Each structure stands twice: as C-alpha cells, then as structure tokens.
Amino acid sequence: MASEAGYAVIRMGDVVREEAARRGIQPTDEEIGGMAHSERETHGSEIWAVRTLERVSADQIVIDGVRSLDEIDYFQKTFGEALAIVAVHASPGTRLTRITERGRKDDILSEEEFHRRDRRELKWGLGEVIALADYVIVNEGGLKEFHKEARRVLRQVFG
Amino acid sequence: MASEAGYAVIRMGDVVREEAARRGIQPTDEEIGGMAHSERETHGSEIWAVRTLERVSADQIVIDGVRSLDEIDYFQKTFGEALAIVAVHASPGTRLTRITERGRKDDILSEEEFHRRDRRELKWGLGEVIALADYVIVNEGGLKEFHKEARRVLRQVFG
Numbered sequence: 001m002a003s004e005a006g007y008a009v010i011r012m013g014d015v016v017r018e019e020a021a022r023r024g025i026q027p028t029d030e031e032i033g034g035m036a037h038s039e040r041e042t043h044g045s046e047i048w049a050v051r052t053l054e055r056v057s058a059d060q061i062v063i064d065g066v067r068s069l070d071e072i073d074y075f076q077k078t079f080g081e082a083l084a085i086v087a088v089h090a091s092p093g094t095r096l097t098r099i100t101e102r103g104r105k106d107d108i109l110s111e112e113e114f115h116r117r118d119r120r121e122l123k124w125g126l127g128e129v130i131a132l133a134d135y136v137i138v139n140e141g142g143l144k145e146f147h148k149e150a151r152r153v154l155r156q157v158f159g
Numbered sequence: 160m161a162s163e164a165g166y167a168v169i170r171m172g173d174v175v176r177e178e179a180a181r182r183g184i185q186p187t188d189e190e191i192g193g194m195a196h197s198e199r200e201t202h203g204s205e206i207w208a209v210r211t212l213e214r215v216s217a218d219q220i221v222i223d224g225v226r227s228l229d230e231i232d233y234f235q236k237t238f239g240e241a242l243a244i245v246a247v248h249a250s251p252g253t254r255l256t257r258i259t260e261r262g263r264k265d266d267i268l269s270e271e272e273f274h275r276r277d278r279r280e281l282k283w284g285l286g287e288v289i290a291l292a293d294y295v296i297v298n299e300g301g302l303k304e305f306h307k308e309a310r311r312v313l314r315q316v317f318g
Contacts, residue, residue: 118290125286127286128278134250134251136297
C-alpha cells in the first residue's frame with residue numbers, strides 16, 4: 001500500500017537477510033534469526049536500525065519490521081517528532097488460521113510451536129512498540145478492509 | 160459497559176488499593192505502586208492475579224488491569240480456552256491530551272514524566288499482553304464510539 005502510494009519502503013527483515021546472504025549463512029528462519037540475535041548482542045540492540053538508516057535517502061519513508069523501543073529511540077534521533085509508529089495487530093487465533101491456510105513450508109507447524117515462537121519474538125520488546133504505537137490497524141477482517149485502513153493511516157501519517 | 164451488560168467486573172487495581180488500605184499505606188500512586196512491586200518481588204509476578212481470583216465467584220467475569228503474561232498464564236489455568244484478552248489502545252498523544260484535559264491532581268504533569276511513566280509501566284510486560292490480545296479496541300475517537308466498540312467486543316467474547 002505504501003509503495004503504491006509513492007512512499008519509499010524499506011524492510012528491516014531484508015536488511016537482515018541481505019547481511020546473512022553476504023556472509024553465506026543458510027537462509028532458514030533459525031540461522032538468520034541466530035545471526036540477527038548475535039549481532040544485537042555484539043553491536044547493541046539498535047544495530048539493525050543503524051544499518052537500515054544507512055540505506056535511507058528518501059524524505060518520506062515507511063520502515064517495516066521494527067522489533068524494539070531501542071530501535072524506535074534510534075529512529076527518533078533522526079526523524080524527531082516526524083516519526084510515527086504504526087502497529088498492525090491481529091489476534092493469535094487469526095494469525096494461526098492464516099499461517100495454516102497459507103501453508104508455506106518454512107511456516108511453523110504445531111499450535112504449541114506457534115505460541116512458543118510468539119513469546120520468543122516478544123522478547124526483543126515488540127509488545128512495547130505496539131503499546132506505544134501512534135496508530136493501530138486492527139487486521140481481523142479481509143484484505144480489502146485492511147487496504148482501506150492502511151490507506152487511511154498512511155494519509156494521516158504523511159498528511 | 161460490562162457492568163451494564165450484566166457481567167461481574169473485578170478491577171485488579173482495586174485489589175491492590177484495598178490491600179494497601181488494609182496495611183495503612185498512603186494512597187498515593189508512588190506508595191501503592193511500590194507496595195504492588197515489592198509484593199510481586201516477594202510472592203511472584205502473578206501474585207495480584209492470585210489475589211484477584213480468590214474473590215471471583217461469578218461464571219462470566221471481566222477482569223480489569225492485567226499487567227503481564229504471567230498473570231495471563233495464571234488466569235488461563237482457571238479459565239482455559241474460555242479466557243479472552245481484550246486490549247484497549249490509545250496512542251501516547253491521545254492519552255496525554257486526555258490526561259491534561261482531565262486535570263486530576265494525582266495525574267502526572269510534564270510530557271517528559273508522562274513518557275517516563277509509560278516506559279516504567281511497560282516493564283511488567285503489559286506490551287506483551289497487548290501484542291497477544293484476542294481483541295483490540297482502538298480508542299482514538301469519542302466516548303460514544305468507544306462504547307459501541309466495547310459492546311460489540313463483549314458480545315463476541317461472551318457470545
């Protein structure tokens with residue numbers, strides 16, 4: 001939606017995956033996650049925010065994949081009051097149904113594992129980012145409804 | 160809204176405040192917060208959930224004021240699949256405006272202090288509860304809009 005509306009988009013996950021590729025790391029969730037983790041331990045919890053901003057030149061930009069308030073604090077140093085946090089929320093039940101229906105082979109399998117992964121990913125502080133979001137899009141309905149909401153929020157953020 | 164709809168309501172904050180009163184603790188945010196904190200340290204992070212459930216006898220109940228996934232895990236032991244997490248979200252900007260307009264004397268004063276308190280309160284894990292909520296009510300509009308949403312969610316939760 002952001003690209004279509006003409007905004008630059010950068011995905012923090014892509015920054016991580018490209019770094020993994022550069023190092024010849026296996027492109028599995030576990031290997032990439034391990035590398036992302038050890039980089040945070042070595043260089044500080046905002047390291048992926050730092051590497052993301054190194055690639056940013058546009059004036060109006062959407063950054064996807066923030067995981068912690070440390071990253072937010074780092075972005076705020078650059079963007080100040082202009083920074084807006086947008087959270088997209090769907091309930092665990094809805095997300096589990098969607099993942100199961102999508103059936104991608106790297107998607108997790110059991111319900112138990114799904115909940116374990118959720119808890120693990122929250123460890124970085126994603127919940128705190130959601131709690132302090134400036135905009136929350138509740139994504140419980142269909143794609144059409146989500147697109148409408150996303151367009152509305154993008155208009156509000158970029159004015 | 161829940162009381163009006165006929166559901167039992169228990170507020171975890173009331174459980175904390177009554178315990179504070181019983182002990183003759185000054186009813187300030189800081190003193191009560193300090194007591195709540197030291198009780199968690201002494202008896203475990205789910206202690207206020209334990210004391211809340213001791214007072215519950217109704218079948219269909221709304222528990223207000225959950226602060227962490229440890230409390231959720233404790234409630235889940237009792238309610239199992241029937242437990243639903245409902246988060247009410249408003250952006251920091253909206254909350255700050257509302258607090259300023261309300262102007263209660265125990266409300267915090269400066270914007271800086273507001274943001275510090277937000278971060279402090281998230282330390283218990285409230286953000287993780289919001290992230291894993293089954294329902295999120297976005298509370299950015301007026302009271303009327305909020306009431307309508309609350310009624311809708313209550314109907315969905317209790318069927």
